[in-house]
Amino acid sequence: MPSDTARSLDRPANLDAGLLLARIMLSALFLVSGYFKLMAVERTTGYFAGLGVPMPGIMVWLAILAELGLPILLLLGIRTRWVALALCLFTLVTAAIGHRFWGIDTATQFPQYVGQLTQFLKNLGIAGGFLLLALTGPGRFAVDRRG
Numbered sequence: 001m002p003s004d005t006a007r008s009l010d011r012p013a014n015l016d017a018g019l020l021l022a023r024i025m026l027s028a029l030f031l032v033s034g035y036f037k038l039m040a041v042e043r044t045t046g047y048f049a050g051l052g053v054p055m056p057g058i059m060v061w062l063a064i065l066a067e068l069g070l071p072i073l074l075l076l077g078i079r080t081r082w083v084a085l086a087l088c089l090f091t092l093v094t095a096a097i098g099h100r101f102w103g104i105d106t107a108t109q110f111p112q113y114v115g116q117l118t119q120f121l122k123n124l125g126i127a128g129g130f131l132l133l134a135l136t137g138p139g140r141f142a143v144d145r146r147g
Contacts, residue, residue, distance in 0.1 A: 019139030023080070026129050027071035030087070034067030051097055066090050074133070077142020081134050088130035095123035 037044045041060055048056035048063075070090070073083045101116035138145065 016139035016141055019133070019136060020077075020141040022129065022133060023074050023077065023138065023142075026087070026126065026133070027075050029126070030067040030071040034064050034071075037064045037067065053097060077138035078144050080138035080142060080144065084130045084133035088127045088134060091123050091127040091130060095120050095127070099123065 037060065041064075044063075045056045045060045048059055053059050066086075070083050070087050073079060074087065099116045099120035101113055101120055104113040104116060106113045
């Protein structure tokens with residue numbers, strides 16, 4: 001029978017499965033979003049230009065690369081800690097660029113304000129999930145188990 005000390009050093013049996021599930025769930029949004037950007041590059045470029053993104057024609061391709069490439073690495077568990085940190089930062093930047101609730105007049109556009117605030121906070125929550133993966137690593141079910 002293992003001692004209490006040995007048992008406390010063991011990882012819970014479901015942690016690795018939970019980390020894999022977290023990687024799958026966090027990747028889904030970005031893979032779908034990247035796919036839709038790829039299928040509508042000109043429309044997305046125009047959207048980026050409307051948001052005031054500098055060099056929208058280049059930035060759209062960087063966004064597509066980030067939204068397709070990084071989640072695939074995350075799913076496979078390749079350099080998970082660094083990839084999760086990159087996705088955390090990407091998500092924070094996109095929140096600040098795409099969901100500027102602070103610039104909306106609440107007196108005349110309250111529904112838009114609430115919608116953008118909600119989307120901003122959603123991005124913060126997703127970034128928090130990526131931060132947790134950056135801290136914990138990918139778990140046992142990964143190509144690079146060290147993260």
